Amino acid sequence: MSITTTPPVRPLRRAAPTPPRRYGLRAAWIMMASGWSANQFSALLGAYRSELGLSESAVTGLFALYVVGLIPGLLVGGPLADRVGRRPVALTALALNLLSTGVLMLGAGATEWLWPGRFVTGVSAGALLAAGSAWIKELSSAPHAPTGARTTSTASRRAGLFVSAGFASGGLAAALIARWAPAPMVTAYLPHVLLAAGACVAARTAPETGAGSHEPSSDAKSDLKSGINAATGTGPRFRRGILPVAPWVFAAPSVGFVTLPGLVHGGLVYTGVATALVPGTGLLVQPLARRVAKRHRLATAVVGLLVVTLGFGVAALAAGSGNSALALVAAVVLGAGYGFVLTYGLTEVAVLAPPHRLARLTAYFWTAAYVGMFAPYVVTLLSGAVPPPALLGAAAVLAALSCVLLITLHARRPSPPRG
Secondary structure, three states, X not given: OOOOOOOOOOOOOOOOOOOOOHHHHHHHHHHHHHHHHHHHHHOOHHHHHHHHOOOHHHHHHHHHHHHHHHHHHHHHHHHHHHHHOHHHHHHHHHHHXXXXXXHHHHOOOOHHHHHHHHHHHHHHXXXXXXXXXXXXXXXXXXXXXXXXXHHHHHHHHHHHHHHHHHHHHHHHHHHHHHHHOOOHHHHOOHHHHHHHHHXXXXXOOXXXXXXXXXXXXXXXHHHHHXXXXXXXXXXXXXXXXXXXXXXXXXXXXXXXHHHHHHHOOOOHHHHHHHHHHHHHHHHHHHHHHHHHHHHOHHHHHHHHHHHHHHHHHHHHHHHHHOOHHHHHHHHHHHHHHHHHXXXXXXXXXXXXXXXXXXXXXXXXXXXXXXXXXXXXXXXXXXXXXXXXXXXXXXXXXXXXXXXXXXXXXXXXXXXXXXX
């Protein structure tokens, strides 16, 4: 006589109730704090050269160190937010982001503090982008909304808008304060302290949206339907449709507000204006980019890459002539390209990712995007052997080739399975 033992039934996790959409706006301020923390330092690069005597390679290295910290912050923060929830990861990262600004303020008296401060800024901003983007997208989604490009674009646009607003405001505010306020290397960071503290207060009232909101049995089916590899968290659609575009999201703006002001010998205020102009233009074009995305998502990327190509071409002319006004024109064009490719990337990720993979795929997108922030360091590194105008011209060619690659890969992509 055999005894059949019935395996225990794994209880299904209840779906989290859909929170009011107003919470998405409250939580979105953490994204502005993240963008602000990144660009407040960028606007002070000239001041660190002149006031603290740091070399060109040192300040460019400090700029790149942000990305070195950001990538592990993204790669750890995204999967962690899918596992334990968006809210605890985002709020912890915000507190760390606030702490990093305090460390940077110590750098006014001892420059060695700048290195850990900049690294921790990257780690915290990366975790904020990964967990915060997914959290805000879910908080901003209308209850029982149908899926599709239009819905996901509307729900995910808030994160991109607030990040861009932080990028645009942080650099300009820091530059203006550093130009006219006392103790500039300290007071320039005070607005971020206030913004991050206020964002923490606002976001604390927003509920969790991610952890425990999906049935375990549905995860594999959702991965298969979306073309997601469960082991890596990515798939062919991600590699073909997002990776060719993502590095240009920040390669374009970082050259516009880090590299160009130095090449045309712009001062502190000029650098602050460029730092605001590039992401500010990106912010302004995002409504147009969303309208294009509603008609055809790929067209948003194609337009963005072509505009980036034009922007690098104008940047090469400005660097060759030393014309500061033309450099600002290049900054505007690069900013417009940034707005289009950022909108495309966030929309594609929101459409592609199943809910239990949203933070992870968002993290992978931001990681690939922030690789582009090494562009100023590459220009500085190679400028001894190759003239900067030639390097910027080569970047224009690469952006055009990326556009061709994207279109080619899209044309070869097999049709999604039916049923």
